[in-house]
Amino acid sequence: MDTPDQYRPLTPETLGARLASIDAVAKRVGSDPALWTVREVGDGNLNLVFIVEGPEGAVVVKQALPYVRLVGDSWPLPLYRAFFENHALVRQAERDPGSVPAVYHFDDTQALIVMEFLAPHKILRRKLIDGDKVAGLGNFLGKFCARTAFRGSELSMKSADKKKDVGLFSGNIEIPAITEALVFTDPYYDAEMNHHTDGLDAVVANLRSDARLKAKVQRHLMKFASNTETMVHGDLHSGSIMSTDTESRVIDPEFVQYGPMGFDIGMLLANFFMAYFSQPAHRAKDELDDYQEWLLSVVREVVEIFEEEFTRLWQTERTGMLYPEALFEGQGHNSADACAGLLAETWKEALGFCGIEMHRRTLSLAHNADFEEIEDKGLKAALEARNLHMGAELILNAETCGSLDELLLLARQVNKKDIL
Numbered sequence: 001m002d003t004p005d006q007y008r009p010l011t012p013e014t015l016g017a018r019l020a021s022i023d024a025v026a027k028r029v030g031s032d033p034a035l036w037t038v039r040e041v042g043d044g045n046l047n048l049v050f051i052v053e054g055p056e057g058a059v060v061v062k063q064a065l066p067y068v069r070l071v072g073d074s075w076p077l078p079l080y081r082a083f084f085e086n087h088a089l090v091r092q093a094e095r096d097p098g099s100v101p102a103v104y105h106f107d108d109t110q111a112l113i114v115m116e117f118l119a120p121h122k123i124l125r126r127k128l129i130d131g132d133k134v135a136g137l138g139n140f141l142g143k144f145c146a147r148t149a150f151r152g153s154e155l156s157m158k159s160a161d162k163k164k165d166v167g168l169f170s171g172n173i174e175i176p177a178i179t180e181a182l183v184f185t186d187p188y189y190d191a192e193m194n195h196h197t198d199g200l201d202a203v204v205a206n207l208r209s210d211a212r213l214k215a216k217v218q219r220h221l222m223k224f225a226s227n228t229e230t231m232v233h234g235d236l237h238s239g240s241i242m243s244t245d246t247e248s249r250v251i252d253p254e255f256v257q258y259g260p261m262g263f264d265i266g267m268l269l270a271n272f273f274m275a276y277f278s279q280p281a282h283r284a285k286d287e288l289d290d291y292q293e294w295l296l297s298v299v300r301e302v303v304e305i306f307e308e309e310f311t312r313l314w315q316t317e318r319t320g321m322l323y324p325e326a327l328f329e330g331q332g333h334n335s336a337d338a339c340a341g342l343l344a345e346t347w348k349e350a351l352g353f354c355g356i357e358m359h360r361r362t363l364s365l366a367h368n369a370d371f372e373e374i375e376d377k378g379l380k381a382a383l384e385a386r387n388l389h390m391g392a393e394l395i396l397n398a399e400t401c402g403s404l405d406e407l408l409l410l411a412r413q414v415n416k417k418d419i420l
Contacts (some may be wrong), residue, residue: 086113101115138302152231169258310343386414386415
């Protein structure tokens, strides 16, 4: 029989007996597990995820596995990632209230989190593949990125608190190491777990032969590994967002660490561009232009709202040691130029991260359903080639890309190219 100090992976059959005594579960589902319905719904790469429904309501139970689920027990992973995910959710809820699921219970030994069941939310990636639109999506995501970036940095936090937090999250070693390998390194050489679509060999060979591009990617890796500007979600993409037609929440921050301010928004924008380039395989011709333009409008809104909200927080919550009012407003100086300069640096950094994410989701281990669900392999390769091409453009030209208008124009131009 299991004891409280033993880790055991949950199953739909064992979950009820093991969680019925937890008040947070019984209160929200019901005290009699015989009346519960348990469904295992995890389709991600790392964890077990269950929906538990009963007479009183429903909760989600997420449990870490001691290995990478996508690969198997040949790739072990520490259970402590659940500890860091729990801490990330708590901080995100403080820094942007209502943006993440509420946490009801955390069990460190069992590496499990009981949290709010989101309904009728769906994974955003599925909605984008299906052609659904989400009202206010760009506004929500722009504010989430701005608030978590600003309030998780020494622009806002006391320096002692920030340094303590950096120390805490620095223990999350193996999970960021996955990013360092799969995102920044593996796509650019013939790594063991890489795979790509037939027909892309020439494009891939061209990328991997570009020493200048690889050097820029490695510079971004250096920033990712050594820059602790703010707490980042670490894996912000359309699969880690759940939405209805009018509301969204961010989930799954187990890749959390302190990192560069431009990382989360760069990764997020990459996934909207991948959705954009994949659309010819998912939409009828009479729907295609409208939906692709809607996706680009979300990109625009994310960036504009990020800058607007970041600037508002700069003006109202700049209480940390960085850019203190004593150096600016206290001496009669306007700090607007300093804010704009920081945003410009973050923008250039984000574009590089964006291009890198576009590459890794096509060449490395974990690919996106946006492309993977395309049955016509010739069409899939052609659309992925556009994605790879734009990714390279962003990596090579992040410092000179310039405005948001230029970025969206580039996407439209690449969308019309025959790369293969």
